[in-house]
Amino acid sequence: MKVCGFTIVKNAAKFYYPIKESILSILPLCDKFIIALGDCDSDDTTRELLESIGSPKIEIFDTVWDKSLQKGGKVLAVETNKAFDAIPAEYDWCFYLQADEVIHEEYHSEIKAAMEKYLNDTEVEGLLFKYRHFWGTYDYIGINRQWYRQEIRIIRNDKAIRSYGDAQGFRKNDKKLKVAPVNAYVNHYGWVRPPEIMSKKNQNFAKLYHDDIDDSAPIVAFNFDEVDAVKKFEGTHPAAMQERISQLNWKVNIDESKIKMTFRDKILFLFEKITGYRLFEYRNFILIR
Secondary structure, three states, X not given: OOEEEEEEEOOOOOOOOOHHHHHHHHHHHOOEEEEXXXXXXXXXOHHHHHHOOOOOOEEEEEOOOOHHHOHHHHHHHHHHHHHHHOOOOOOOEEEEOOOOEEOOHHHHHHHHHHXXXXXXXXXXXXXXXXXXXXXOXXXXXXXXXXXXXXXXXXXXXXXXXXXXXXXXXXXXXXXXXXXXXXXXXXXXXXXXOOHHHHHHHHHHHHOOOOOOOOOOOOOOOOOOOOOOOEEEOXXXXXXXXXXXXXXXXXXXXXXOOOOOOOHHHHHHHHHHHHHOOOOOOOOOOEEOO
């Protein structure tokens, strides 16, 4: 069994993406790792950050993001497909992480076992991971319905599979993938940044979806205190994240007792809390195992 990791990245250093930590978190599971590095701004040091990993497994190639594909974030899927298409045919599984996603090493054995279990079960086209979405600092996770709970992060090396939409998931011949679950979480740190950088990142990211973003608008520090629903995270973070976590130098004042939702969402939230089942949940996959 051979495994190739892959990801896309652009301006990760400038906008505080934990891309190095993301790659390191699954590199032990990969025989090769391909990175599609987008055309970064002149003041960004993402290339140096990636090269500092110093692993012979890593292959970096340069890409140019097509500004005409902004609508709906389509450019993110196009770039993901570029990275996926660069994976040689000899690899069985392809492990995709986005630049703000990190996996705890405690799940490595579970992930490897799942890839081995379904290696010859060709009906299984991908493996499904659970998610934790961190908010503000590394101490809180979002628990309301806006956060997706599961997504495909390992796919077969079948080039009929394509990144879908804005690269959140995958499809094959425009149909949802048939997947099996992995008992492992992806830690999503996309909403953990210094407040000023969070605002700049949001403004920059909006350009991937719209062509009318006003760069001249003043940047106001993001207010993490305004939350819908969060809870204290009681677990541990991946080893790859420890240095970054130790460098946290901003403060937020989160009151986890406050829940800001519509009446309908409160009822749905309560139902999910009691039953563990999420009503009306969008699923970008077909669970078959």
